[in-house]
Amino acid sequence: MLIDTLLRSGLILVLIYLAWVDLRTFLLPNKVTYPLIALGLFFNTFTPYAFCDPQVAWLGALIGYFALYLINRIYRQFRRQDGL
Known part of the structure; x- marks a missing residue:
């Protein structure tokens, strides 16, 4: 239980x-977000401390990435600049 509480905290x-960095700069640093994605997928796949099923974690990561990618591509098509 202690490990679970520490991970969640x-x-x-x-x-x-x-959230604080995003509020100040309107950007999320890749140095923090990429390792968090990898750690989240690792913990949900290989440890008993998973927050959800591994299939749900991987599906969520893929759908989330491709949804944002698609929004950016559509915006770029119309505005000729990145939207995200």
Whole structure:
């Protein structure tokens, strides 16, 4: 139980940090977001401390990435600049 509480507390602190950075700069640093994606997929796939099923985690990562990619491509098609 202690490990589960520590993991969740750490995740909450990192998300608060990301919200603060996003509020100030309107950008999320890749140095923080990419490792979080990898760690989330790792923990949901290989540890008993998973927040959801591994299939749901991988599907969510893929759908989330491609949804944002598609929005950016459509915006770029019409405005000739990146939208995200």
